[in-house]
Amino acid sequence: MTRRAKFRQITIDEIKSLARLQMAEGGTASLSLNAIAKHMGMSGPALYRYFESRDALITALIVDAYEALANALEETAARFVHQPVRECLRQVLLTYRRWALDHPIDFQLIFGNPIPGYQAEEAITAPTAGRVFAPILRILERAYQQENRPYPAFLESLPPQLQVRLSQSMQEVQPSLPEKVVYVGIVGWYHIHGMIMLELFNHIQPLLSDPAQFYSFEIERLFDQMNL
Amino acid sequence: MTRRAKFRQITIDEIKSLARLQMAEGGTASLSLNAIAKHMGMSGPALYRYFESRDALITALIVDAYEALANALEETAARFVHQPVRECLRQVLLTYRRWALDHPIDFQLIFGNPIPGYQAEEAITAPTAGRVFAPILRILERAYQQENRPYPAFLESLPPQLQVRLSQSMQEVQPSLPEKVVYVGIVGWYHIHGMIMLELFNHIQPLLSDPAQFYSFEIERLFDQMNL
DNA sequence: CACGCAAGTTATAAATTATAATTTATGTTA
DNA sequence: TAACATAAATTATAATTTATAACTTGCGTG
Numbered sequence: 001m002t003r004r005a006k007f008r009q010i011t012i013d014e015i016k017s018l019a020r021l022q023m024a025e026g027g028t029a030s031l032s033l034n035a036i037a038k039h040m041g042m043s044g045p046a047l048y049r050y051f052e053s054r055d056a057l058i059t060a061l062i063v064d065a066y067e068a069l070a071n072a073l074e075e076t077a078a079r080f081v082h083q084p085v086r087e088c089l090r091q092v093l094l095t096y097r098r099w100a101l102d103h104p105i106d107f108q109l110i111f112g113n114p115i116p117g118y119q120a121e122e123a124i125t126a127p128t129a130g131r132v133f134a135p136i137l138r139i140l141e142r143a144y145q146q147e148n149r150p151y152p153a154f155l156e157s158l159p160p161q162l163q164v165r166l167s168q169s170m171q172e173v174q175p176s177l178p179e180k181v182v183y184v185g186i187v188g189w190y191h192i193h194g195m196i197m198l199e200l201f202n203h204i205q206p207l208l209s210d211p212a213q214f215y216s217f218e219i220e221r222l223f224d225q226m227n228l
Numbered sequence: 229m230t231r232r233a234k235f236r237q238i239t240i241d242e243i244k245s246l247a248r249l250q251m252a253e254g255g256t257a258s259l260s261l262n263a264i265a266k267h268m269g270m271s272g273p274a275l276y277r278y279f280e281s282r283d284a285l286i287t288a289l290i291v292d293a294y295e296a297l298a299n300a301l302e303e304t305a306a307r308f309v310h311q312p313v314r315e316c317l318r319q320v321l322l323t324y325r326r327w328a329l330d331h332p333i334d335f336q337l338i339f340g341n342p343i344p345g346y347q348a349e350e351a352i353t354a355p356t357a358g359r360v361f362a363p364i365l366r367i368l369e370r371a372y373q374q375e376n377r378p379y380p381a382f383l384e385s386l387p388p389q390l391q392v393r394l395s396q397s398m399q400e401v402q403p404s405l406p407e408k409v410v411y412v413g414i415v416g417w418y419h420i421h422g423m424i425m426l427e428l429f430n431h432i433q434p435l436l437s438d439p440a441q442f443y444s445f446e447i448e449r450l451f452d453q454m455n456l
Numbered sequence: 457c458a459c460g461c462a463a464g465t466t467a468t469a470a471a472t473t474a475t476a477a478t479t480t481a482t483g484t485t486a
Numbered sequence: 487t488a489a490c491a492t493a494a495a496t497t498a499t500a501a502t503t504t505a506t507a508a509c510t511t512g513c514g515t516g
Contacts, residue, residue: 002514003513003514004462004463004513004514008462008463011463029257032502032503032504033503033504033505034502034503034504042463042464042465043464043465043466044465044466044504044505045464045465045466045504045505045506045507046463046464046465048504048505048506049462049463049464053504053505054503054504054505111429112340112429154449157445157448157449158445159438159441159444159445161437161438161441162436162437162438162441162442162445163436163437163438164435164436164437165434165435165436165437166435186435186436186442187446190422190423190426190446191419191422193422193426194418194419194421194422194423194425194426195418195422197422197425197426197429198418198421198422198425201339201340201425206393207392207393207394207414208390208391208392208393208414209389209390209391209392209393210389210390210391213387213389213390214390214414216387217385217386217387217390218415218418220385221382221385230483231482231483232482232483232493232494236493236494239494260471260472260473261472261473261474262471262472262473270494270495270496271495271496271497272473272474272496272497273473273474273475273476273495273496273497274494274495274496276473276474276475277493277494277495281473281474282472282473282474
């Protein structure tokens with residue numbers, strides 16, 4: 001990497017870092033290119049050398065967030081891969097919530113409403129989205145394929161017309177995955193993910209004294225249903 | 229109501245209506261006081277006679293949305309009150325999703341991330357929030373109290389330290405509600421609501437061919453667990 | 457050494473929310 | 487009915503946005 005490119009990368013990183021900081025203080029809306037530039041000691045339009053537009057910056061942040069979440073999940077999955085399936089998936093799901101609470105802004109960027117007028121570009125975010133779901137699927141595959149656990153009873157009553165559509169990128173990560181595994185994964189992910197969104201996007205929070213305990217409780221309940 | 233007050237109310241309604249329309253087209257961010265005024269044939273600052281600020285307008289819209297959702301749920305609950313508990317709750321939950329899909333903007337206003345820099349005022353929104361949860365609780369109370377159904381098995385393993393905190397307003401709607409009923413309600417609401425948020429805020433949608441079928445499937449699964 | 461391109465600058469355009477000052481219209485009251 | 491108070495709307499203006507254009511500076515490589 002040339003000397004110039006290195007400095008360029010540093011500048012890009014600093015811009016993104018400041019953008020995250022700004023959003024952490026005032027919400028996803030308070031992102032201001034001008035303010036960032038000012039804070040970096042340069043003036044407004046200079047930033048457009050590094051990001052084509054405000055939306056381009058946001059897209060970059062979203063992609064980063066996706067990667068970071070996926071990395072966190074994969075790392076946990078790897079660390080507990082020698083533990084029993086139940087413990088391994090438990091740790092992954094706990095990491096999921098932990099990461100969301102530790103990086104609320106990034107989580108909002110990924111799963112929240114689009115920012116002011118920002119239009120998420122499916123083409124850019126979709127590939128990485130698969131990486132988030134993949135670790136969960138891999139653990140479930142181990143449970144039902146390798147260890148031959150019986151599939152959950154509720155799969156029997158699943159409507160036959162209902163079909164899963166694994167995205168291109170996810171199929172690359174996990175080729176030839178049995179449909180039943182994916183179904184179980186979706187049911188679990190919806191359940192878990194929904195809880196986290198509710199906790200993070202508030203409005204329901206005051207209902208429970210300790211969301212963490214409730215989350216753990218629901219995880220065990222889910223595992224029981226999954227025959228883990 | 230005086231003649232002037234009536235016109236004033238009409239104007240307020242028109243502003244809110246146009247605001248909703250605007251958001252429906254360009255997302256919650258595209259709300260512009262100027263554009264509304266222009267569309268109404270008056271110029272900018274005139275709107276400030278009716279709403280103190282942009283945030284005040286948004287708050288009004290949020291309150292309206294809460295009311296509308298609560299009304300829809302209550303209406304369905306009333307219409308099916310003579311049906312078996314299971315059918316009644318099913319219809320209420322179907323209405324919940326239906327309303328969310330039919331009014332995505334309002335649903336985002338209520339449960340999504342705050343708009344660009346907008347800070348939700350708990351004091352204003354909390355009271356109405358109770359009305360959304362209340363119909364569900366009432367049906368569950370009927371099941372477990374009046375009809376003496378056994379409580380779900382999973383309640384046994386609920387951590388004893390976990391406590392529910394019913395808001396002031398909810399206690400007024402439902403006084404002296406057994407804690408167990410509230411627990412079941414929360415578990416159910418989290419599950420259901422989480423699914424809807426995922427469907428609405430996308431990012432996971434392409435995973436399933438028919439979200440409606442999945443939703444119905446999960447409802448039945450939930451009911452089985454609830455002994456309904 | 458000199459040329460080319462990257463990086464940053466200022467100037468400017470088109471929006472936004474919001475305030476101040478002013479005019480116009482309405483409704484009530486002496 | 488006439489006069490006055492207040493509501494409603496206007497224009498002008500300020501302070502911010504994002505974004506483009508044109509120009510200057512300076513690095514680094516051939």
